[in-house]
Amino acid sequence: MVKKKLIIFLITIFLIVAFAESYDVKGIEELDYVIAIGFDKSEKDPENYSITFQIAKPKDKDSGKTTAETITIDAPTFDTALSSINNSNDKLLNLTHCSAIIISEELAREGLESLILNMENNVELRPTCNLFISKDKSESLIDTIGKSENFSSDIYTRIIKSGLYTGYETQTLLYDFYSNMRYSVKNPIAIYIRNSEKNVVPLGLTIFKKDKLVGIISGTEVICNNIITNKLKSATILVPNPFEDGKYLTADITQFKKTSNTVELENDKPIITSSIYLKARVSSSQSTNDDYTSAKDNEKIINSIEEYLSYNISSYFNKISREYNSDIVGFEGDLKKQYLTLDDYKNDVDWENIFSNAEFKLKIDLDLDSSYLFQRH
Amino acid sequence: MLTSSTILMRFSDLLQVVYYKNAPHIYIIGFFLLGICIANKFGFKSIVKTNFIIVPFIIVSGFILLIGLRKYMSPSGIYPILGNNVKETFVNGSTNIFAFSGITYLFFIMPSLKNKKDFKSIGIIFITISIIIFVLTILALLLVAPFITHSEELLSIYLLVRLAEFGEFLQRTDALFIFLWIISTLSYLSVTIMYVITIFRKNLHLKDSSELCFPLCCIILGSPLLLRNPTLLSFLEEVVYKYYVLILVFGISLLIMILANIKKGVKPKWLKRN
Numbered sequence: 328m329v330k331k332k333l334i335i336f337l338i339t340i341f342l343i344v345a346f347a348e349s350y351d352v353k354g355i356e357e358l359d360y361v362i363a364i365g366f367d368k369s370e371k372d373p374e375n376y377s378i379t380f381q382i383a384k385p386k387d388k389d390s391g392k393t394t395a396e397t398i399t400i401d402a403p404t405f406d407t408a409l410s411s412i413n414n415s416n417d418k419l420l421n422l423t424h425c426s427a428i429i430i431s432e433e434l435a436r437e438g439l440e441s442l443i444l445n446m447e448n449n450v451e452l453r454p455t456c457n458l459f460i461s462k463d464k465s466e467s468l469i470d471t472i473g474k475s476e477n478f479s480s481d482i483y484t485r486i487i488k489s490g491l492y493t494g495y496e497t498q499t500l501l502y503d504f505y506s507n508m509r510y511s512v513k514n515p516i517a518i519y520i521r522n523s524e525k526n527v528v529p530l531g532l533t534i535f536k537k538d539k540l541v542g543i544i545s546g547t548e549v550i551c552n553n554i555i556t557n558k559l560k561s562a563t564i565l566v567p568n569p570f571e572d573g574k575y576l577t578a579d580i581t582q583f584k585k586t587s588n589t590v591e592l593e594n595d596k597p598i599i600t601s602s603i604y605l606k607a608r609v610s611s612s613q614s615t616n617d618d619y620t621s622a623k624d625n626e627k628i629i630n631s632i633e634e635y636l637s638y639n640i641s642s643y644f645n646k647i648s649r650e651y652n653s654d655i656v657g658f659e660g661d662l663k664k665q666y667l668t669l670d671d672y673k674n675d676v677d678w679e680n681i682f683s684n685a686e687f688k689l690k691i692d693l694d695l696d697s698s699y700l701f702q703r704h
Numbered sequence: 705m706l707t708s709s710t711i712l713m714r715f716s717d718l719l720q721v722v723y724y725k726n727a728p729h730i731y732i733i734g735f736f737l738l739g740i741c742i743a744n745k746f747g748f749k750s751i752v753k754t755n756f757i758i759v760p761f762i763i764v765s766g767f768i769l770l771i772g773l774r775k776y777m778s779p780s781g782i783y784p785i786l787g788n789n790v791k792e793t794f795v796n797g798s799t800n801i802f803a804f805s806g807i808t809y810l811f812f813i814m815p816s817l818k819n820k821k822d823f824k825s826i827g828i829i830f831i832t833i834s835i836i837i838f839v840l841t842i843l844a845l846l847l848v849a850p851f852i853t854h855s856e857e858l859l860s861i862y863l864l865v866r867l868a869e870f871g872e873f874l875q876r877t878d879a880l881f882i883f884l885w886i887i888s889t890l891s892y893l894s895v896t897i898m899y900v901i902t903i904f905r906k907n908l909h910l911k912d913s914s915e916l917c918f919p920l921c922c923i924i925l926g927s928p929l930l931l932r933n934p935t936l937l938s939f940l941e942e943v944v945y946k947y948y949v950l951i952l953v954f955g956i957s958l959l960i961m962i963l964a965n966i967k968k969g970v971k972p973k974w975l976k977r978n
Contacts (some may be wrong), residue, residue, distance in 0.1 A: 329914075333745060340738070450722055453876075454866050502776070502867060509851040512780045660780025670789040 329377030359418040362395075362480050362518035363427040363472070366442060368434050369401045376434070376442075377401050379466045381419060381473055383480045383671035393480055395473030399466055422451035427483035428458050428501060428522075433535065434541035440508065442539065442608050447505045454502035457483055460533045460540065462521035464694045471522050472484060486527060487518070494550040494562025494580075497527050502693040508538050516552075519543055534648040534653050542651040544643065551636075551643035554603055555656050557585045566635040568628040577631055580605050583694065589660040592676065597685040599658050601640075607632055625695050633691045644687040652683040705920070706948075707805070708896045709927035710941055712736055719861045722882070730929065736890060737921040743894035744901065744917040748816065748829050751894050758891050759833065765884055766840035769861075770879070772868030773848050782843075783852035800950040804834055811957070812899050897921070 366377035379399045396417070402408035413419055428446065430439060446452055461468045472482060479485075490496030499517045507515035514537065519530045531545025532552065544552060553559040561581045568574040584604035591598045609628065647653055659678045666672040716732040724732060744749050787793040810827055815824060844864055845852055852860050864880040897920055904911035 329745060333742060337742070338828075343811045354816060453865070506849065506851055509847075510781075512778075618821070630736065657778070660778070660783065663783045666787045669784050669787065669788045672784055 330352075337361065339476060343535075353419065356660075357418055358421040359396075359416065359424050360424045360480070361420050362424060363423060363429060363462070363469055363483060364422075365399075365429045365431075365469045366434055367431045367464050367466055368437075371401055375401045375403050375436070375465065376405070376408070377404065379469050381414065381469045381677050382407075384418070384698065393478060395478055397466070397470055397473055402663075405442070405449070411509055422449065423453065424671070425452055426481065429461050430454055430459070430517075431461050431463070431465050432519075432540065434702070435460050435535075435578070437519075437569060438538045439504075439535075440538035443505050443508060444502060452501070454500065454505070456622050457487055458499050458501050458517045459520050460517045462519065462530065468520065469525060469581055471525065472527055475525055478665045479691045481657050486520075486529070490529055492560050494553055494559055495546065497532065497549065497553055497556075501531075504535075512657050512663070513659040514653045516655050519545070534647065534651050534655055536651070536653045541653055543648070547639045548643045548646065549638045552655070554582065554605070554636075554640070555586055555643075556599055557582065563610065564632070564635065565631045566632050569631040570624070572615040576628070577610050578607045578628075579610050580607045580632075582606075582690075587649045588656065588658060590665075592657050592662070595681055597662065598660070600690065601643075602690040602692070603636075605636075606694045606696055608652070608674075609618040629693050629695050632695075633693050636691055636693075637689055640689055641687065644685075644689075648683055652679075654678070654682050658682070658685070666681045705896070705898060705923060705927070706940070707923055708893050710937060710945065711889065712893065712924060713927075713937060714859065715885070718862060719882075719886075720917060730877060730925070733925055736893060737888040737925055740893050740897050740924075741742070741917050741921055743890070744897055745914060748898060751892065751898055753892070755891050758888055761884060762888055763833065763836060763840075765881060766837055766844075767866055768842055769864060769881070770840060773864055775836050775869065777847040777868055778850075779847065781846045781848070799946060801954065802946045804831070804840060805945075805949040805953060806830070806834060808949075808953050809899065812902065815902075861965070865867055893924075897924075 359382045361380050361554070362383045363379075363381040365433075367377040369375040369377040377399060378401075379397055379492055382396045382398065384394045386398055400408050400411055404477060409420060430442070434442075447454065472478065475482070487496060487498055491498065495520060496635070499514075499515075504515040504517060507513050515535045516532045516534070519533045519669060520527050521530055522528075530542055531549050532541040533540050534544060547564070550559070550562045550564065553562070558584050559580070561579055563577055563579050565575050565577050568576045583606045586601060586603045588602075589600045591600075647655055659682075662676065662678070663669075663672055666675070712733060714735070716729060719732050720727065720729060743754070749776055786795070787906065807830075810823075810830060813826065814823060815827070841861055843903065845860055848864055849860065852863075862878070862882075864882045868881075869875050870877065897917055900920055901913050901916045904910065904916055910916075
C-alpha cells in the first residue's frame with residue numbers, strides 16, 4: 328500500500344516537473360556562444376578594459392561556413408562587460424565554448440592578476456581555455472581571425488595543435504597560468520602571437536614573473552623550453568653539416584625519456600643540472616653524399632646536433648635566469664624536494680634573489696636513428 | 705543533524721552556482737529532502753543495499769579522476785613532505801582526524817548486524833575505504849592544485865573535475881561526477897536520517913517511526929536557511945563540528961572504553977603474568 332502511494336507520488340512529481348516552467352534551462356536559440364575573448368587597455372579610460380567578444384554565428388546559407396560577429400565594449404571588469412552586452416544583445420552570451428583568451432602585450436606588462444582571478448572564478452569559462460598574449464591589439468587580431476577563410480569555431484585549437492608538432496609552440500591554458508601565478512614553484516608563460524594580413528602568426532612564448540610580462544622567447548628557445556619541461560612532441564632543427572662547411576642538415580628530434588633536473592646549492596648559488604634524452608633522425612641535408620650507415624659519420628652528426636642543442640639550451644637558460652630572472656621551468660620545485668619542511672627551506676633559500684646567479688650544467692644523451700627511407704645516397 | 709545541514713548547504717550552494725543560478729535555494733534543498741523521505745519510507749534494507757552499489761562507484765571515480773588529471777600532475781605540489789613545519793603538520797594537524805567523523809556511525813551499527821562478530825571486520829573495511837577515498841582526493845588536489853593551501857574554494861574537488869579529460873572523445877565530464885556526488889549525498893543524508901530515526905524510536909519506545917522522517921527533514925530544511933551567513937557556516941564547520949567530533953567521537957568514546965575496562969576488571973597481559 329505504501330509503495331503504491333509512493334509510486335503515485337513520484338508520478339505526480341514527474342508530471343509537475345515535466346510541465347512546469349523551468350527556471351534556468353535555455354535553448355540554443357536563446358544563446359550566443361562566445362569562442363574568443365580579447366582584452367586591451369581602453370583608450371578612453373586607462374583604468375578600464377576594452378573587452379572584445381567573438382561570437383560564432385550559425386553557418387551562412389550561401390557559403391555554408393561558420394561566421395563570426397565581434398562585439399567590443401569598455402568596462403572596468405569582465406562581468407560588467409558581460410552584463411552590459413547581455414543587456415543590449417537579444418541573446419545571452421554563453422562562455423562554455425570559449426577556447427581562447429587573448430590579452431594584449433601592453434596590458435600583460437602591467438599585470439594580469441585581477442583579470443586572471445576573475446576569469447578563473449567564472450563558472451562558464453573553462454579552465455582549459457587557451458591563453459594568448461597578442462603583440463597588437465587583441466581586437467584587431469580577433470577581427471582578422473573572424474574574417475579569415477578558414478574560420479570555424481575551433482580555429483584557436485587548430486592554431487595551437489598545428490604548432491605542437493613543430494616544437495615552436497606549447498599549449499598554455501588559463502588554469503596553468505592561474506596555478507603558476509598563485510603557487511610559487513614556477514612562473515607562468517603564454518603563447519605570443521601577432522596579427523598578419525589574413526592570419527595569426529605565433530611568435531614564441533611570453534615569460535611572466537608572477538602576473539607581469541617580463542620577456543619573450545622565440546624560435547629555438549621555445550624548442551629548448553619544451554625539451555626541458557618535457558612538453559616536446561617533435562621538432563625539426565637545422566644544424567651545421569659536419570661534413571661540408573657552410574651547409575646544413577635538418578634533424579627531427581623527439582624525447583625518448585623525460586628530462587631530469589637536479590638542483591644543488593653551493594654557497595647560496597644554485598647549480599642546476601639538466602639531463603636530456605633525445606632521439607634524432609636526419610630528414611634532409613644540403614649535401615648529397617651523406618652516409619648514415621657509418622658509425623664514424625653518425626658520431627660526427629650526433630656531435631654536431633649535440634653542440635647545436637647545447638649552445639641553444641645554454642642561451643635559453645641564460646635568458647630565463649640572468650636576463651629575466653623568471654623560473655618558468657620549476658627548478659625551485661626540484662630544490663624543495665630536498666627539504667623536509669617549508670620553514671627550513673625558507674630559512675636556507677631565497678630563490679627569487681639567487682636564481683639569477685644560477686649555474687647550469689647540461690648533459691645530452693642523443694640517439695641517432697639515421698634517416699628515413701634512404702640510409703645512403 | 706548539524707553536519708547534514710552544513711553538507712547539504714555546501715553542496716546545494718555548488719549546484720546553484722554551477723547549474724541553477726536563478727532557481728530558489730529552497731527548491732534544490734527540497735529535492736534532496738524528497739529523496740531522503742522516499743528512501744526512509746522504503747526502509748533500512750533499501751538504504752543499505754543502495755549504499756552497497758554507490759560506494760564502489762565513488763572509489764572507482766577517485767581512481768578515474770586521477771587518470772583524467774595525469775596531464776596536469778606535478779610532484780612538486782607535495783613537497784616539502786612535512787608541510788610548513790613539524791609542529792603544524794603533526795601537532796596542529798592532528799585535529800584533522802575529525803575527517804574520520806563517519807566512525808560515529810559504527811557506534812550505532814551493532815544492533816543492525818545479524819552476526820555481531822562481523823563488527824570488527826566491518827570497522828576495518830569502513831576505515832580502509834575512508835582512507836582510500838581521502839588519499840585519492842587529497843593526492844589529486846595536491847598534485848594538480850597545490851594553490852588550494854592558500855585559498856578557500858566552494859568545493860575544491862570540483863576545480864579538478866573541470867580539468868579532467870579522457871582523450872579527445874570524453875571531455876567535460878564534470879556533469880557525470882556531479883551526478884555521482886548528488887546520489888552519494890542523497891545516500892549519506894538518508895543514512896544519517898535513518899540513524900536519527902532509530903535513536904528516536906529506541907529512546908521514545910515508538911512502535912512505528914516511519915513518519916518521523918518528515919519532521920526531521922523539516923528541521924534539515926530550516927537549518928540551511930538559517931545558515932545563509934557564510935562566516936557562520938565556516939565557523940560551524942571549522943570550529944564547532946571539528947571539536948564536537950574530536951571530543952564526542954574520539955575523546956569520550958576512548959574514555960568510555962577505558963572506564964568500561966576498569967569496571968570489568970580487565971588487567972593488561974603483563975600484569976596477569978606477574
